[in-house]
Amino acid sequence: MFDKILIANRGEIACRIAATARAMGIGVVAVFSDQDRQSLHVECADQAVGIDSYLNGPAIIDAALQSGAQAIHPGYGFNSENAAFARAVAKAGLVFIGPTVGAIRDMGSKVRSRRIMERAGVPVVPGYHGARQDFATFKAAAKKIGYPVMIKASAGGGGRGMRFVDTARQLKDAVASARREAKSAFGDATLLMEQAVQRARHVEVQVFGDRFGNIVTLSERDCSVQRRHQKVIEEAPAPGLSHALRQDFAATATQAAAAIGYVGAGTVEFLLAPNGDFYFMEMNTRLQVEHAVTEMIFGEDLVQWQLEVAAGLQLPRDQEELVPSGHAFEARLYAEDPARDFLPTGGVIERFNLGAMDQYGGSVRVDSGVRQGDTVSSDYDPMIAKIVVWGVDRQAAMARMAGVLADTEIAGMQTNLGLLRRAFGHPEFRAGAVETGFIADNADDLLAADSGNDALALATLAVMLRRQE
Structure with missing residues (x-):
């Protein structure tokens, strides 16, 4: 196992990776831009090195070498799916915590990836x-x-x-x-x-491979609630699928990963048509933003899996051992204005409170890279936090999320909190009957200006859902 790793990222994912690494006894090196000098991800590390840009691969590699790190974890975004960066990391004698250069290259091109999948017998649009x-x-x-x-x-x-x-x-x-x-x-x-596959759902499958040829899947996630083709709410498992369809998704995702000899964490994304047909869309060769919902229903730490596989170990679980339990949701809290086409807002977080978290036990998790008093910059992704909940079933998880969102307080900038509250209260969403056009189709209901009644209405809904459990 590694003694020290460098995290080539910022924000909540850098904090997330650092937490697992430190729990495993691995030293953590952070990198930071000038405006991130006082950021939370820097405080989470044992060492920190300033760089001019999170895209500056040579500077990141030099920081790893100078700090004594043995491996680089790219997180997501920035250089996480940059084959040239992964190749340069390996050339420098370091370990890239992710898939092979070939897999990143092949899946990074939609044209090339579709040709590979067609040859492998994976259905494509x-x-x-x-x-x-x-x-x-x-x-x-x-x-x-x-x-x-x-x-x-x-x-x-x-x-x-x-x-x-x-x-x-x-x-x-x-x-x-x-x-x-x-x-x-x-x-x-x-x-x-x-x-164009209309009225389609976005369903993806978490895959994981090791260097010994083992590949497993960890259920599927539904990511159909999107704005501007970007995810807002995710859940696992995907609601309303038959057992046979779930098995088809898992088998096809395994087939796709095997076609490129996949190693590490990856996600195979599909479009699910109303008639039950599904098609390969793309493969993300990294850890997904929404990996937390998968962790919640399996009780596994996927970052730990990444570190172990990158260190040359076998996968910690066989497919037969991976049995999901319950249901999980993730809601992405963004500094943006839904009423102005989701324009990023940014600013200083004057207040950030999610209520009495201890009342939920271990069933609520908040991944964030900012604190009250921090500035959310428009130069980077406007995410403030990922709010993740678990319940024994979908209804219980919905009730829990409704309660958490009703309790959440944030001030200092416009956010999408009102949208999240209204989405979890919408009858189509509660019925699990959403597709990728959900927000656009229900804009009048979901994108209205925030009112003081939103939290009260959601709290009432949470109580009603709990009574139905």
């Missing part, structure tokens, strides 16, 4: 993934596929470079704007086109 990128080719492809279609950036993620096209008249502008955004965000203007 019908579409065009070819090398020709002229408008005439996309026009012909759209006619063959049939409208509506989705335009996506091959190297993209987080909804950037993605456009929904309903008619042929919209196609030219959509291709041009998607190409510009893809080039700006990822340095790669390559696009692909897919049939």
